[in-house]
Amino acid sequence: MDESIGIRERTRGAMRGELADVALRLFEERGYDETPVDDIATAAGISPRTFYRYFGTKEDVLFGDLxxxxxxxxxxxxxxxxxxxxxxxxxxxxxxxxxxxxxxxxxxxxxxxxxxxxxxxxxxxxxxxxxxxxxxxxxxxxxxxxxxxxxxxxxxxxxxxxxxxxxxxxxxxxxxxxxxxxxxxxxxxxxxxxxxxxxxx
Amino acid sequence: MDESIGIRERTRGAMRGELADVALRLFEERGYDETPVDDIATAAGISPRTFYRYFGTKEDVLFGDLxxxxxxxxxxxxxxxxxxxxxxxxxxxxxxxxxxxxxxxxxxxxxxxxxxxxxxxxxxxxxxxxxxxxxxxxxxxxxxxxxxxxxxxxxxxxxxxxxxxxxxxxxxxxxxxxxxxxxxxxxxxxxxxxxxxxxxx
DNA sequence: GACTAATGTGGCAGAGTCTGCCAGATTCGA
DNA sequence: TCGAATCTGGCAGACTCTGCCACATTAGTC
The missing domain is CATH 1.10.357 (Tetracycline Repressor; domain 2)
Known part of the structure; x- marks a missing residue:
């Protein structure tokens, strides 16, 4: 099907969205500099390494899709x-x-x-x-x-x-x-x- | 003597100046991102730890005294x-x-x-x-x-x-x-x- | 339904910036 | 010259980010 390429991108988009949400919440609670990527990753249930596959940078999780x-x-x-x-x-x-x-x-x-x-x-x-x-x-x-x-x-x-x-x-x-x-x-x-x-x- | 406070600050200033010179030269040769602080320090004959006592940040060595x-x-x-x-x-x-x-x-x-x-x-x-x-x-x-x-x-x-x-x-x-x-x-x-x-x- | 290939994931090791801590050397002021 | 303030170096550690490799998951094909 011609959607087959799209499904991966859609789940990827969903993941990005959830990561952005989780991150923003943590940043609000503890502050940006006081929130390591490790914490965002574990809060989202993924490994830190994987986080960097969705956002090349810690900043990108904030500014990425706006x-x-x-x-x-x-x-x-x-x-x-x-x-x-x-x-x-x-x-x-x-x-x-x-x-x-x-x-x-x-x-x-x-x-x-x-x-x-x-x-x-x-x-x-x-x-x-x-x-x-x-x-x-x-x-x-x-x-x-x-x-x-x-x-x-x-x-x-x-x-x-x-x-x-x-x-x-x-x-x-x-x-x-x-x-x-x-x-x-x-x-x-x-x-x-x-x-x-x-x-x- | 009332200069006694000043002499330390003067040598400190000299050190800052020399560090800034060395750093700028290295940056020109290899690029900023490709020049670790360690190299600047050794090129100036000091330890990396000491470098950070003169400039709080790698950037400061460029923008510090201008x-x-x-x-x-x-x-x-x-x-x-x-x-x-x-x-x-x-x-x-x-x-x-x-x-x-x-x-x-x-x-x-x-x-x-x-x-x-x-x-x-x-x-x-x-x-x-x-x-x-x-x-x-x-x-x-x-x-x-x-x-x-x-x-x-x-x-x-x-x-x-x-x-x-x-x-x-x-x-x-x-x-x-x-x-x-x-x-x-x-x-x-x-x-x-x-x-x-x-x-x- | 099974098979191959693409893709996602996790762990590990490492570079690089920067900080705190402690011990030793240097310098200053009396 | 002696005690005190200051400077220095090394060590360990946190944090961001990257490359590498093995493993799991999924997609498209037969």
Missing amino acids: PPTSVDLPELLTEHLTRLGPWEALHQTLRNVSEQVQTQRDRWSRLLRVVNTSDSLRAGHLEQQMNLAQSLVPVLAPQLGEPAAWSTLRARVLVHTALTCFDTAFSHWAVHESDVEIVDAVDIAFTTFSESASQAP | PPTSVDLPELLTEHLTRLGPWEALHQTLRNVSEQVQTQRDRWSRLLRVVNTSDSLRAGHLEQQMNLAQSLVPVLAPQLGEPAAWSTLRARVLVHTALTCFDTAFSHWAVHESDVEIVDAVDIAFTTFSESASQAP
């Missing part, structure tokens, strides 16, 4: 660029992501709480963004064709800034969870520049 | 804020840093080349920026008093964006070293927004 990585951002951005300017296109792209995140509010607020308990995790989170950025820059650069020599530099600045807006909005939301919607925070962050960036003192 | 961390950025920013708007003040603050960096062109271009050979290093570099950002936000936030509830969010966006501009300019410079001055790249990066951010397509 929106920013599970969405094809370059494609999304390309589409928005047909209708919008660079900055607005970035804004809309990440707005879409945050809309999708909003359907997983719970998981995300739990995750952000865990991330904020560990320096090493924050770093990993940033590294993810770097990778995202690297995939978006080549999409954006051709749209900034002016001096050409500078277009890559400008593209990188815009992309990184957009991701920064996104990220900042997120951690803000994580703290003031009850007061704000994620999407609103993202909008505020993105409009920071047009409003207050170059005001006089 | 401009961004060795300058009091909050103070610098505070001063610029008395004369300039938020964005311009950030621009000038980081411009000052890049001027200071320019006096160590060599060391920096070597370092950036090393950093770009390792993913884990990039992450560490970003984490440093996060810490910098966290020290600047409280300085900037009071200057954005409007809705108050959003001022912290906006301050964070501005600060992170500024650091992103700085960082992006740097890696750009690292690649096109011969064509550009660091300070110029920083200026270009910072003016990206006022020029091309919200243009139509």
Whole structure:
């Protein structure tokens, strides 16, 4: 049957999901740095060696299957660029992501709480963004064709800034969870520049 | 004598300097991930255990004593804020840093080349920026008093964006070293927004 | 239903980073 | 010069991650 390839992947997906759940729960209880992979494995009823067959890294069990990585951002951005300017296109792209995140509010607020308990995790989170950025820059650069020599530099600045807006909005939301919607925070962050960036003192 | 406290710290500083030199050289030859701490230690004629008494982390031997961390950025920013708007003040603050960096062109271009050979290093570099950002936000936030509830969010966006501009300019410079001055790249990066951010397509 | 091949699993050994502990050497201040 | 603070090295250990090999499970075929 043509599903025969799929069944293995499905059970694999289920395993990943359960591992992610178990891990997140343990991290919430004891903290990330204080929870060795061995404990996650035994709590999930597998060997540590097997854990590393599902997630190449301890961090991956947290960041593995979540929106920013599970969405094809370059494609999304390309589409928005047909209708919008660079900055607005970035804004809309990440707005879409945050809309999708909003359907997983719970998981995300739990995750952000865990991330904020560990320096090493924050770093990993940033590294993810770097990778995202690297995939978006080549999409954006051709749209900034002016001096050409500078277009890559400008593209990188815009992309990184957009991701920064996104990220900042997120951690803000994580703290003031009850007061704000994620999407609103993202909008505020993105409009920071047009409003207050170059005001006089 | 009142120097008696100082002499120890001076020899300690010398040791740190030498370790940093040795390490950077080895990293250039073999790559960061391929150079264990043991090798750095033996190359410097000390034991691995002692290495960790000078630098708490393998990363610290690279990032330990360099401009961004060795300058009091909050103070610098505070001063610029008395004369300039938020964005311009950030621009000038980081411009000052890049001027200071320019006096160590060599060391920096070597370092950036090393950093770009390792993913884990990039992450560490970003984490440093996060810490910098966290020290600047409280300085900037009071200057954005409007809705108050959003001022912290906006301050964070501005600060992170500024650091992103700085960082992006740097890696750009690292690649096109011969064509550009660091300070110029920083200026270009910072003016990206006022020029091309919200243009139509 | 049985057989072969692919795939999943577990244990072991090892590299690498980093920490705590203790003993010995070095240096400092009186 | 002597006692005290400090520096150093070695040892053992925790933790993350990898390669290797043997064993079990499962899939597709006849």
